[in-house]
Amino acid sequence: MDVSRTRRTLRTTAALGSCCLALVSGCSVPGGGSAEDGSTTAQQAAVPVSVTDLQNQYLKVIKNVLPSVVQIEASRDLGSGVVYDGSGRIVTNAHVVGNEKTFRVTTANSEEPLTASLVYSYPEQDLAVIRLDKVPDGLKPASFGDTQKVQVGQITLAMGSPLGLSSSVTEGIVSATGRTVTENPEGGGTGATIANMVQTSAAINPGNSGGALVDLDGRVIGIPTLAASDPDLGGSAAPGIGFAIPASMVKTIADQIVKQGRVTDSGRAALGVTARTVVDENYQPAGVAVVSVQPGGAADRAGIRTGDIITKVGDDHITTITSLAVSLASDRPGQRTTVTYSREGVRRTVGVTLGGQ
Structure with missing residues (x-):
């Protein structure tokens, strides 16, 4: 399975479609009859309320969060962004x-695109921060959650500009974590190996x-x-398999960029080679x-020479640069592990205290 970026080239024509969400209210007694103790009537009355509550929660979340999601246009490409603070970052x-x-950035409250400049880009974690040259009234920073509390099965909404369609929302669940x-x-990606990503079934399309x-x-x-894309299908997208950089890593990187103008501690382990x-x-x-x-x-x-x-590395067999990066991605600086290597045909194993990068 290959994984490719999800930005969109502006020259590509978008294929439009429509979809609907059906909410299933549950079952009722055939014929609408009531049980002698009246419990069926109570259950029937409760089901529509729960469906309405869920729908209202969707509407509330979209209303509150969508204004914090923007469309970003470079000279040839288009993607999305999330307002990080009230200073226009x-x-x-x-x-x-x-x-x-x-x-050029289009916010929820701007009729015309605004201009923005790069603050810092960190390809090693595929994150960057840009800043609006002029902060519009009503710019609303997003609220970031705790990655440790994300659970498989949790309902999620993906917001962005897929295929250039700004302020679009798709729905799914957390399919896996870590x-x-x-x-x-x-x-077109940076080639980064990213650990602890959140896998979701919410549709992630070019521009998201x-x-x-x-x-x-x-x-x-x-x-x-x-x-995700399936090489057996000519590299076409594998539906319902998308990945998101966890909020904890986003905050770690973005906070350093905001405070120092660059990343000084990625939290990623390294061998120093x-x-x-x-x-x-x-x-x-x-x-x-x-x-x-x-x-x-x-x-x-x-x-090591x-x-x-x-x-x-540890229990992981290393055959390529990519497999080495994958092995180190989930480790932390200061962690102890072992490295097995060969030198002039002699196999050796040494203990290593991993550094940072």
């Missing part, structure tokens, strides 16, 4: 901003990137970033060769 995906420095996903750089994945309390629990994938005699990926070692870094302190071939 907006968090989005790094692959939405690309190499651009200036943008996913580690590597972006496909050939699909950088928008909001929201719970029914009106809190942003993630930034929609990736949609640059490396490349090597192949065996059958031309199959067989490990990661160390090209250089950062002085004083985790690998250097563990005695240039030319060593890493084949295992």
Whole structure:
């Protein structure tokens, strides 16, 4: 399964469709009769109320949160963003901003697009912050939730500008948490390996990137970033499999950008090496060769040298650069692990205290 970015090229023609949401109220006694104790009548009266309550909650969340979701237009691409604070800062995906420095932003309260400038882009986590050049009246920052409280089965709403259709909303559930996903750089992503992503069945389409994945309390629990694609179907989207960067990581990165103008501590573990994938005699990926070692870094302190071939980190077998990134993505700086490598044909295993990046 490949994962590709979800921004939209403006020159692409959008295919429009329609959909409806049917709410099932439940069952009743055939013929509408009442039980002798009157309980059926009470149950029948309660069901429509619960359906109405759910619908009203949807409406409330959309009304409260949608004004915090904006459309971002670069010179050739279009995506979404979430208002981060009252000073006009907006968090989005790094692959939405690309190499651009200036943008056109359409907010819920602006009839005409506003101008914005890049504050900082952090492709390693596919996050970026831009800032409106002029803050409009009524700009409403979003409220971000606690990633630790996100549960599988929880109802979610994805808000953004899929296919250029601003202020669009799709609905689904949290399908899984804790996913580690590597972006496909050939699909336009940054190539980042991102840990602890929220998987959702809410439709994530081109243009949703950088928008909001929201719970029914009106809190942003993630930034929609990736949609899965099936290589067996020519790379077409796999329906109902989308991924969002968790709110905790969004806040960690965005807060540093806001306060310091850059990211100084990503919270991601690192070995402190640059490396490349090597192949065996059958031309199959067989490990990661160390090209250089950062002085004083985790690998250097563990005695790993240039030319060593890493084949295992902890219990994870390492065959490619991507598998190394995936293995490290869920680890934290300061964590202890082991690294198995070969040097001049001799296999060795050493303990390593992971560094940061």
